[in-house]
Amino acid sequence: MNLFKFAVCVAFLTTSALVAHEKDGRLDIYYIDVEGGAATLIVTPSAESLLIDSGTFDTAGRDLGRIVDVIQNVAKLDHLDHALVTHWHSDHFGNHAPLAAKIKIHNFWDRGIPEMLEEDAKFAEHVEPYRAASQNRSKTVKAGDLLPFKSGPTALRAQVITASGEVIPNAGETNPFAAEHQPQPEDTSDNAKSVSLLLTFGRFKYLTCGDLTWNTEAKLMTPKNPLGKVDLIMATHHGLNVSNNPVMILAVDPRVCVTCNGPTKGAAATTIATLKRGKSLQAMYQLHRNIGLADSEQAPPENIANAATTANCKGVWIKASVAKDGNSYTVQVGPEGSPRTFETR
Numbered sequence: 589m590n591l592f593k594f595a596v597c598v599a600f601l602t603t604s605a606l607v608a609h610e611k612d613g614r615l616d617i618y619y620i621d622v623e624g625g626a627a628t629l630i631v632t633p634s635a636e637s638l639l640i641d642s643g644t645f646d647t648a649g650r651d652l653g654r655i656v657d658v659i660q661n662v663a664k665l666d667h668l669d670h671a672l673v674t675h676w677h678s679d680h681f682g683n684h685a686p687l688a689a690k691i692k693i694h695n696f697w698d699r700g701i702p703e704m705l706e707e708d709a710k711f712a713e714h715v716e717p718y719r720a721a722s723q724n725r726s727k728t729v730k731a732g733d734l735l736p737f738k739s740g741p742t743a744l745r746a747q748v749i750t751a752s753g754e755v756i757p758n759a760g761e762t763n764p765f766a767a768e769h770q771p772q773p774e775d776t777s778d779n780a781k782s783v784s785l786l787l788t789f790g791r792f793k794y795l796t797c798g799d800l801t802w803n804t805e806a807k808l809m810t811p812k813n814p815l816g817k818v819d820l821i822m823a824t825h826h827g828l829n830v831s832n833n834p835v836m837i838l839a840v841d842p843r844v845c846v847t848c849n850g851p852t853k854g855a856a857a858t859t860i861a862t863l864k865r866g867k868s869l870q871a872m873y874q875l876h877r878n879i880g881l882a883d884s885e886q887a888p889p890e891n892i893a894n895a896a897t898t899a900n901c902k903g904v905w906i907k908a909s910v911a912k913d914g915n916s917y918t919v920q921v922g923p924e925g926s927p928r929t930f931e932t933r
Contacts, residue, residue, distance in 0.1 A: 612633070612912070613633045613740075613741075613742075613911075613912025614633060614909050614910055614911060614912055615630070615631070615632055615633060615744070615789045615792070615909070615910040615914075616629075616630070616631045616663065616907060616908070616909045616910075617629070617630050617794065617820075617907065617908040617909070617910075618630075618631075618658050618662065618663060618905055618906075618907050619822070619846050619848055619875060619893075619905055619906040619907070619908075620643075620654055620655055620658050620903075620905050621654060621848075621875045621876070621893060621894055621901065621903040621904060621905060622642075622643025622644065622651040622654065622655070622679070622683075622848075623643070623644075623650075623651065623850045623851075623876075623898050623901065624679065624826060624848075624849060624850025624851075624852075624853035624854060624876070625641070625642075625643035625644045625651065625679035625680060625682070625848075625850075626640070626641040626643065626674070626679065626680050626798070626799075626826070626848050627639065627640070627641050627642050627643045627651070627654075627655050627683075627848075628640040628641065628796065628822065628848070629655075629658055629659060629663060630787070631663050631665070632737055632738070632744060633740055633742070633744070633912060634738045634740060635665075636669045636670070636737055636738060637659075637663070637665055637667075637668050637669045637670065638668075638669065638670040638671070638672060638735070638737075638746075639655070639659070639668050639670070639671045639672070639687075639693075640672045640674060640785070640796065640798075641672070641673065641674055641680040641681065641798070642655060642671070642673075642680070642681060642682060642683035642684045642687055643655065643679060643680075643682055643683050644678055644679045644682040644683070645678065645682035645683055645685075645686065646682075649686070650903075651682070651683055652683045652686050652687060652690075654903045654905075655683060655687060656687070656690055656691065658905055659691060660691070662905070662923075665691075666691075666692075667691060667692040667693070667694065668687075668691055668692070668693045668694065669694050669695060670693075670694070670695045670696075670697060670735065671684055671687070671688075671693045671695070671696055671697070672696075672697040672698065672729075672783065672785075673696075673697070673698040673699075673718070673726075673783075674699075674782045674783045674784075674797075674798030674799065675699065675778045675779060675781055675782040675783065675798055675799055676698075676701070676702065676705055676708070676711065676715065676778045677707075677708075677778060677779070677799065678708070678714060680798065680799070681698075681715075681718055684696070684717075684718050684721060684722075685717035685718050685720065685721040686717075688721035688722075689721070693721070695727065696718075696721070696722035696725070696726035696727065697726060697727050697728075697729055697735070697783075698726050698727075698728065698729070698783070699728065699729060699730075699751045699752045699781060699782075699783050700728040700752065701715060701718075701719065701726070702778075705778060706776060706777070707777050707778065729748045729751050729783055730748065730751050730752065730754065731748055731749060731750055731751050731752075731754045731755050731756050732747070732748065732749075732756050732757075733747070733748040733751075734746065734747055734748070735747075735748070735785075741912075742789060742790040742912060742913055742914045743788070743789070743790060744787075744788070744789050745787070745788045745789075746785055746786075746787045746788075747785065747786050747787075747788075748783060748784070748785060749784045749785065749786050749797075749808065749814075749815065750782065750783065750784040750797065750800060750804060750808055751781070751782075751783045751784075752781045753780055753781045753804060755804070755807050755808040756808070756814055757814065758808070758809075758810070758811070758812050758814055759812060759814050760812045760813045760814045760815070760816065761812060761813055761816075762811060762812055762813070763809055763810055763811060763812055763813040763835065763839045764839070765834060765835050765838040765839050766809070766810040766811045766835060768833075768834045768835050768838065769806040769810055769833060769834075769835040771802075771803060771806070772801075772802045772803055772830070774803065775801045775802070775803060775804070775830070777801075779798075779799040779800065779801045779825065779830075779831075780800065780801045780803070780804045781804075782797060782798030782799050782800040782801075782804075783798055784796065784797035784798060784800055784808075785797075786815055786818075789910050789914045790913055790914020790915065790932070791914050791915060791932045791933070792819050792820075792910050792914040792915075792917060792932045793815075793816070793817070793818040793819050793820075794818065794819065794820045794821070794822075794908075795815065795818045795820070795821045795822070795840060795842070796821070796822040797822070797824040797825075797831075798824070798825075799824065799825040799826075799831065800824050800825065800831060801825065801830055801831050802830060802831060802833045805824070805831065805832075805833040805835065805836040806833055806835050806836070808836065809833075809835050809836045809839055810835060813839045813840075815839070815840055816840070817839075817840055817841045817842075817868070817933060818840045818841070818842050819842065819843050819844065819917065819930070819932055819933055820842060820843070820844045820845075820846070820908055820917065820919075821837075821840060821842040821844075821845050821846075822845075822846050822847070822848060823845055823846070823847035823848070823849075823854070823855075823859060823863070824836075825854070826847065826848055826849045826850070826853055826854030826855070827847040827848075827849050827854040827855040827856055827859045827860070827874075828853075828854050828856055828859065829856040829858040829859055831859075832856075832858075832859040832862055832863075834862050834865070837862050837863060837865075837866065838862070838865060838866060841866050841867055841868045841869075842863075842866060842868065842869060843868050843869065843870045843871075843930055843933060844869075844870060844871050844872075844873070844908070844917075844919055844930055845863050845869065845871075845872050845873070846872075846873045846874075846875075846906055846908070846919070847859075847872070847873070847874045847875065847887070848875050849874055849875055849876050849878065850875075850876050850898065851876045851877065851878065851879045851894075851896075851897050851898060851901075852878075852879060852880065854876075854878070855874050855876070855878040855881070855886055855887075856878075857881055857885050860872070860881075860885060860886055860887075868933070870930060871887075871891060871919065871928065871930070872886075872887040872888075872891060873887055873891045873892070873893070873906050873919060873921065874886060874887045874891065874892045874893070875892075875893050875894060875904075875905075875906060876892065876893070876894045876895075876901075877889075877892045877894070877895045879897065890921070891921065892921070893905065893906050893921045893922060904921065904922040905922060906919065906920070906921055906922070907919070907920050909927070910932075914932060915931070915932050916929055916930065916931050916932055917929070917930055917932065918930070
């Protein structure tokens, strides 16, 4: 095949993939298993893509391979429009640089790169590959910003609701669960400065908060609830109990929760108990079975993507897919899973 014909063929295949996604009109969210880190891929109806976090760097390339597989082979993308770092812990930005060496990333977003990090004495060294990959031109987000997604017939909006410890204005209806906040010791780690997003697609609302911790959650959600109720939530901080303050979980009252945990990290019993208190909760999903909990204390086995320990884990993903009108959505475990449909509130 000559060079001209090859170029035409590539253009046709790329265009066909794009058109197929646009015709489908759905908003897709992929939760990628990075063994207790975090990596979430969002693909909009116009085929714009956003990767939130990228797991931990390892020389064997396990997590990187899983991310690349979902981007290229599952979502059928040949680039990323946006890559976001929620905060500067290695299990969240570890693969941004090696990923950029494999897949073109058009825009890098973060909360701003600090000069040093109290909890990471080698932070300047660890963040240098990210600086190089982004060519020191990553864009800083602050609370209240909107990510520049294209919107179509069904309105799409992605708002930053927390960043660098700041939160959006505390407007809205009074939070009836405000009194449940029990202040914890000040969290001086970068977790408390996580970037959080509220994504809306028509009536559908999705909340993801990185590793935001207890007191900042309360700062966002008291005395009023500026977020309203949501349909889908990613359990904050892998489902650990230093996050997932009832003052937030009960107020946003999700119908579905996905926890991006590992076999020994996250999906804490207290967090699961808080979620179960929600009036609207219909289903919980986990990337991993928590090997320290009984089956009755976590998501049902059919809603857990990976039951094995890390050594034997196959890295199965979870996918949420929102209908083109935003009025319903499905959640499925891996390519063989049966999608379960939920109605948007």
